[in-house]
Amino acid sequence: MNAYYVAILQGSVLTVGVSLCALVVSILLGLLGASAKLSGRPVLGSVAAAYTTVIRGVPDLVVMLLVFYGGTIGLNHLLELAGSKATVDINPFLAGVLTLGFIYGAYMTETFRGAILSIPKGQMEAAVAYGMHPLQAFLRITLPQMVRYALPGFTNNWLVLIKSTALVSLIGLKEMTYLGKQASAATRSPFAFFLFTAALFLIYTTISLYVLRKLNARYSLGTKRGEL
Amino acid sequence: MKWDIIFQPQNLELYATGILTTLWLLFSSLAIGAVLALIFALLLTGPWAAARWIVGAYTYVIRGTPLLIQIYLIYYGLGQLEWIQARWDDVWPWMYFKESFFCALLAFSLNTAAYTAEMLAGAIRETSAGEIESAQAYGMNRFQVMRHIVLPSALRRTLPAYSNEVVMMLQSTSLASAVPSMLDVTAAASRIYSTYYLPFEAYIAAAAIYLVASFCLIGMFRLAEKQFLAYLAPRKH
Numbered sequence A: 001m002n003a004y005y006v007a008i009l010q011g012s013v014l015t016v017g018v019s020l021c022a023l024v025v026s027i028l029l030g031l032l033g034a035s036a037k038l039s040g041r042p043v044l045g046s047v048a049a050a051y052t053t054v055i056r057g058v059p060d061l062v063v064m065l066l067v068f069y070g071g072t073i074g075l076n077h078l079l080e081l082a083g084s085k086a087t088v089d090i091n092p093f094l095a096g097v098l099t100l101g102f103i104y105g106a107y108m109t110e111t112f113r114g115a116i117l118s119i120p121k122g123q124m125e126a127a128v129a130y131g132m133h134p135l136q137a138f139l140r141i142t143l144p145q146m147v148r149y150a151l152p153g154f155t156n157n158w159l160v161l162i163k164s165t166a167l168v169s170l171i172g173l174k175e176m177t178y179l180g181k182q183a184s185a186a187t188r189s190p191f192a193f194f195l196f197t198a199a200l201f202l203i204y205t206t207i208s209l210y211v212l213r214k215l216n217a218r219y220s221l222g223t224k225r226g227e228l
Numbered sequence B: 001m002k003w004d005i006i007f008q009p010q011n012l013e014l015y016a017t018g019i020l021t022t023l024w025l026l027f028s029s030l031a032i033g034a035v036l037a038l039i040f041a042l043l044l045t046g047p048w049a050a051a052r053w054i055v056g057a058y059t060y061v062i063r064g065t066p067l068l069i070q071i072y073l074i075y076y077g078l079g080q081l082e083w084i085q086a087r088w089d090d091v092w093p094w095m096y097f098k099e100s101f102f103c104a105l106l107a108f109s110l111n112t113a114a115y116t117a118e119m120l121a122g123a124i125r126e127t128s129a130g131e132i133e134s135a136q137a138y139g140m141n142r143f144q145v146m147r148h149i150v151l152p153s154a155l156r157r158t159l160p161a162y163s164n165e166v167v168m169m170l171q172s173t174s175l176a177s178a179v180p181s182m183l184d185v186t187a188a189a190s191r192i193y194s195t196y197y198l199p200f201e202a203y204i205a206a207a208a209i210y211l212v213a214s215f216c217l218i219g220m221f222r223l224a225e226k227q228f229l230a231y232l233a234p235r236k237h
Helices: A002-038 A042-057 A060-081 A092-117 A121-129 A134-171 A176-187 A190-219 B009-044 B049-064 B067-080 B093-098 B100-125 B129-137 B142-178 B185-196 B199-228
Strands: none
Touching: A002 A042, A002 A092, A002 A134, A002 A176, A002 A190, A042 A092, A042 B199, A060 A092, A060 A134, A060 B142, A060 B185, A060 B199, A092 A134, A121 A134, A134 A176, A134 A190, A134 B067, A176 A190, A176 B067, A190 B049, A190 B067, B009 B049, B009 B100, B009 B142, B009 B185, B009 B199, B049 B100, B067 B100, B067 B142, B100 B142, B129 B142, B142 B185, B142 B199, B185 B199
């Protein structure tokens, strides 16, 4: 019995790994998407708009199954066309990271776009006047200031992302939900094991909330709040 | 791409059954969830500390854990507990725990109730102090203030956030496919995928169905906001 709890605990390392890697992917895609939407170029803008509308209108699970099953067949087709006899299986870890990153990239795009829009325009004008090129201006002026505006939305996205890692168990990644389900099937006491898995998730989300609250306080230093 | 297979009558029928299950799950869990959420929100903002604490703990746990695990807990977990198993052959509420539809519905309702309760409680707390003061000045009691002033405005102000919750719930219903013998849109797609080995066509068709459903829901909420939140809209002239 105890061995199952240990296995689920070990699976939690994978859960943390998938969610953190997916977070990195989603932040990069979110920054790309937000800059595409704000670039003022019609083609880039409509690609980003299509990305965010479609992803946010379709369940994560469907996107994940599409990428996982469709991706495997698509890759094998490509290999066949290239004349190779080898077949590939998509690694569930990679598939999970890429799909979760791709899905939450769409949510991050909206969060980051809103945050960038909240920065006073004069800041950018001043950066240009000082002769900074766009990347410099982004890193020195936009990024440090947008963190404060982006954090509330970012926190929500992150919590949803953590919980979505449970879905990756459905495409065969052996993270804690998957192991919890296996343990329940093997021992016929599902309630205890699912409760244990849920508790681990709760600990993970609670720690995240605590850290993000500290970050929020750090990035709000020196901002004046209105007194009601 | 072999789209003609998707459009064969028996497969279209599979999707149609899936759509019915998905919509039925969505609207019944939203209805049950809304009633529970209203009660929970009143308890969260109410005078009893114990009730605030209990409901707060409930929403914290539900919002901090994945819905998939909540479904597993109810579907696989509760059925194993002896005090339920002993009764589920004949005693009234317990016999439903044998049915996968009921288990999925229970999980979705409890889940959406937690999220909606927090939104509503937020809107109730943010009711402007002046409105409450003037209601009290008119001699309204606690119940009357709630019934005539706070709730009507809080329910309206929750609309935009609630529309997000409804779209999220539509997508969450796809998790019902993780429960055996549930045939929602996602499960229909999975069944077609495993019969014909056509992942792209099967899941893209499902994605299109969800997309259309999301747009319809968003459109309905736009109309509702125009109707109920007209007084909050910026002045045109």
